[in-house]
Amino acid sequence: MPDVTFRDFAGALMAQDDAAAGRVLQTLLGVDEAAAAAGTSFFKEQMQKSPDFMMKSMGMRQAVESRDEGQLAILIEECFDFEATTSTASAKNLLSHYD
Numbered sequence: 001m002p003d004v005t006f007r008d009f010a011g012a013l014m015a016q017d018d019a020a021a022g023r024v025l026q027t028l029l030g031v032d033e034a035a036a037a038a039g040t041s042f043f044k045e046q047m048q049k050s051p052d053f054m055m056k057s058m059g060m061r062q063a064v065e066s067r068d069e070g071q072l073a074i075l076i077e078e079c080f081d082f083e084a085t086t087s088t089a090s091a092k093n094l095l096s097h098y099d
Helices: 006-014 018-029 033-049 052-065 069-080 084-096
Strands: none
Touching: 006 018, 006 033, 018 033, 018 069, 018 084, 033 052, 033 069, 052 069, 052 084, 069 084
């Protein structure tokens, strides 16, 4: 299990601490600082635009628990606006924390 979780990401967002949220994404998804900052910004925008977005993002937990790497990659792409190759690598990185 990773030292940080998406609960930490959500907590940082609620505290309006985008930098901390970005650091959580760096750890969980294995992306660099710029990608984490952009992903955090995209996530926040989508969260404010659509109540349905949170349901989509919560689907990541189920994908992790079922170890569905393909579905997890799709959700990461949709929730953080990463390119497919980054999302695939991020899904692998995230799942590796749970080995």
